[in-house]
Amino acid sequence: MHVSVTCGRLKSESFSASVALPSGAVREEDILRLLAGGRQYAGRDKRSVLHALPTSYRLDENGGISEPQGMCGERLAVDLHAVTADEVAMRNVMLCVERCHLGVASLVAAPYASALSVITPDEAKLGVACVDFGAGTTTLSAFADGHFIHADAIALGGNSITTDIGRTLAAPLDYAERLKTLHGSAFATLSDEREIITYPAASGTRQPSLNQITKAQLAVIIRPRVEQILDLMRRRLAASGLASEVTQHLVLTGGGSQLTGLSELAANMFGRPVRLGTPRSLAGLPAVAAAPDFSAAIGLLLQWSRGDDRLSGRAEQRFLRTGTGYFARVGEWIRDNF
Incomplete structure (x- = not known):
């Protein structure tokens, strides 16, 4: 399920990140690598990243680019807006959901x-x-x-x-x-x-x-x-x-x-x-x-249909597992019986 959150001292932050383009052109993996690096930076200090959304790309000295894939250049940069929350608070939210025998697909601000x-x-x-x-x-x-x-x-x-x-x-x-x-x-x-x-x-x-x-x-x-x-x-x-x-x-x-x-x-x-x-x-x-x-x-439905988080919240939540979900309980049963 998709969960909207207001807890965890929501924090809004804007910053830039950049990567070199070894092939001389922007590929999808370059964009994903760039966004992953920005997301990792936003998640410092025990913060859980809810969103890391690009607002603008720059290719070498040219700015204002919205879709850089396929363009030529030597270095790609992105301006990101990230929304983060305390990791412990997000763990507790997911714990509540999982105790109802449900799974969390994404956490949305x-x-x-x-x-x-x-x-x-x-x-x-x-x-x-x-x-x-x-x-x-x-x-x-x-x-x-x-x-x-x-x-x-x-x-x-x-x-x-x-x-x-x-x-x-x-x-x-x-x-x-x-x-x-x-x-x-x-x-x-x-x-x-x-x-x-x-x-x-x-x-x-x-x-x-x-x-x-x-x-x-x-x-x-x-x-x-x-x-x-x-x-x-x-x-x-x-x-x-x-x-x-x-x-x-x-x-x-x-x-x-x-x-x-x-x-x-x-x-x-x-x-x-x-x-x-x-x-x-x-x-x-x-x-x-x-x-x-x-x-x-209603916004949760629209956010899911837009899919505008190139790296969805699921990537972040792999590090927030609480150990009480369905697969965690199956794993515990296997350890206890075999």
Whole structure:
């Protein structure tokens, strides 16, 4: 199975690598050798390489080449964008999957998967940033000239807002989630002052007492956490350098992106046009899969179909075996009985 990941302190890095061309022409094995060397460099310091994607090739002194195979030259160089994660965290993810008697085909960075399903080719070409507002994490990805150039993630999301509501109102978390989903907003309007919401108190009794709050008061509880998350994303994007300069607008997706008023607040804080991104439709999927909640899942399908990792994640995961998969158990049985 293909797994999207946000754990392991995702790190985005861009660098160059080069190889000599002994035959005087670029062959497929030269490209694979070049990408393998770049991937090995990205995996230093006990990091697991999720992606090592070429953004541009150079042949001798000529740059801006997208497909160098078959061209003549003496030295081939590539600009790579790599996304890595802590090796131990990736081992634990694979261990969880394998204990369910499944195998991991690839590990995909969640910000990359989400963006693939919601941004358009024109947006990727002109420059765009995608923020996936999830439950436990919020991720950031940036694209320019059609290439994936930056990824980041923070351990804050929609669950943080739910917890704030539950703590402030002393309400059960399931009702706090309902309040956020059905009545939550990043802005309070004049009419919200007159709209009363009733909710049960977290008393632990069979018939808890009912409390009341206005929709405007609920927005006051929600707003600080939303601003904190968006401000962290804005700072991370600004610190990325080139990614901040080339991104012309912002796409919001993920379950948390459906909060009323979030797009307007993000536009004010980022100083860029913002739109809500929904996954592109795929044949055979139910209509509910078109919701922003499923952006990462749809992106996994698209990433698998694109096959844009010339050296797939499987090459990296050969070094991440946990010893609990099917073949590991067969090998253990053979050792014990023969």
